[in-house]
Amino acid sequence: MNELETALNSNPMIKKAEVFMSVNAELSVEIEQKRPIARVNTNASYYIDDEGSFMPLSSNFAARVPLVTGNIKKNDLETVFQFAKAVDADEFLKKHVIEIRQNDDKTIDFKIRKSDFTVHLGTLNQLKKKINNFKAFYQKALKDNILDNYKLVNLKFDKQVICTKK
DSSP: OHHHHHHHHTSTTEEEEEEEEOTTSOEEEEEEEOOEEEEEESSSEEEEETTSOEEOOOSSOOOOOOEEEESOBTTBOHHHHHHHHHHHHOHHHHHHEEEEEEOTTSOEEEEETTOOOEEEEESSTTHHHHHHHHHHHHHHHHHTTOGGGEEEEEOOSSSOOEEEEO
């Protein structure tokens, strides 16, 4: 049973596996699968799971998660992971964010569905406030039908959202 459990736990798609024998001598296995929250697309493509670990792509299934591009190193996923985790936890962002880009200076840009502007988040300092500022901007711009007028939305400043027109 230990060998079987070890073999299952060595699979990169499995978060945790437990093999046990029931009272009536039936062999049982409980498996918890890793859950992808972002897909890195660089020289090597892979997922980042909900614990910030590497997860290989599956030949049977493609998860609908944001694509991660830019300057990404497999052994340094912390900044991208923190933002991807925030996107995964927020229904609005989960519905709208389609691409997360990590720049050379570890700042974050992202793109949203149905709009062709880039959102410059900057660092992850005061992330909740920046996300709330973006939501307020998005709702107002959507209501006024002016989302397509912008090429860049900058959230890196504390008390304002700065937009660059096309």
